[in-house]
Amino acid sequence: MALIVVAEDDAGTMRLIEAALHLQGHEVLTANNGQSAWMTIRQYRPDLVVSDINMPGVNGFDLLKAVREHAALQQTPFILLTSLQERRNMRQGMTLGADDYLTKPVHPRELVDAVAAQLNRKAMRTAALELQVKEAVNEALDEQAWTLQEQYELRLAHELSEQWPGEAQGDREDFHPQATVLFADIRNDREWARALDPQQLAMMLKRYYEGGGDTVHLFGATSAHFVGDGLLAVFTDRTSKTSAHQGLRAVKAAFGLRKSAAAMQGWVQQQFPDLALPRFEAGIAIHSGPVAMMRLDGLLGGAAQVLPVGETVVNALAMQRAAVGPHPVTLSIPVLRAVTGAVQPVSRHFVTLPQCPEPLEVCAVDPLPAT
Structure with missing residues (x-):
């Protein structure tokens, strides 16, 4: 399955996310702050990142910006976690290039669906590139x-x-x-x-x-x-x-x-x-x-x-x-x-x-x- 980096400073929320993703067969690497998460992302180049917004030091927006500005990582799907009180800031997250966001407290089923959707999107993008190489663009364009x-x-x-x-x-x-x-x-x-x-x-x-x-x-x-x-x-x-x-x-x-x-x-x-x-x-x-x-x-x-x-x-x-x-x-x-x-x-x-x-x-x- 997929390699996913999760950045979250709340231990309870981290355990819930980690357990839900493990049940789906994903490999999960965790970080309790943005700086540690950025080092992990650069080292392992995951298939997807899930990050809380409100973290000390390097917050979720900073982490997202760093990923989007990195040539080798900029296409990595990125899901932000936010509280209801922070929803007004989500326009900033979407402007920076977030692919989706979830409201805390996180519901496992919603998390699994959001992760599956982003991984499917990544697979579709990869498949489209392969089709172009094989000169099957016409069929793909017809479907889309x-x-x-x-x-x-x-x-x-x-x-x-x-x-x-x-x-x-x-x-x-x-x-x-x-x-x-x-x-x-x-x-x-x-x-x-x-x-x-x-x-x-x-x-x-x-x-x-x-x-x-x-x-x-x-x-x-x-x-x-x-x-x-x-x-x-x-x-x-x-x-x-x-x-x-x-x-x-x-x-x-x-x-x-x-x-x-x-x-x-x-x-x-x-x-x-x-x-x-x-x-x-x-x-x-x-x-x-x-x-x-x-x-x-x-x-x-x-x-x-x-x-x-x-x-x-x-x-x-x-x-x-x-x-x-x-x-x-x-x-x-x-x-x-x-x-x-x-x-x-x-x-x-x-x-x-x-x-x-x-x-x-x-x-x-x-x-x-x-x-």
């Missing part, structure tokens, strides 16, 4: 393609010719212990409802959400449904026990929806040139967890419907409606860690969800910059 038009050229004619969701899927009543839920709706929906009459509003929603349905289908959604003025899509992967692959497909779909929203702005201006309208923007939230598919019979003259239900679905809707800031795509932290290395985190914050005793931490993300 974010441009919706490129995907259309390769798959649209085939995919949209098939019935979807299909009779076999439509008749299923199923439970997914791990699914990824995407919810997208139009921002400033009340302003749009006041500015347009019902017929104009229906025309606008029809244009955007018909394209949105094609987009989530294109990236492999298991099902899609309209909830009010929003689009709810569920991504599952029966062939894998992890959420990484379905999470990547959901995030690709989110960026496709964001691109469609940008195109809609031009259409709106052409269609309603004389109206003072808000800017057309879509907000998108992605969350993961268990989802049940509920089959309802006898609705609308006997037509059956299959709907996703459960706390994961409710929280995805609430995440989007509580979203703040200008960035349109928001991920819960489990989804973020599942797609580490494939998106660019912008800001992390908490949202309060209905009937949840604790707020949920989320992260606004952007696509990776083009290279």
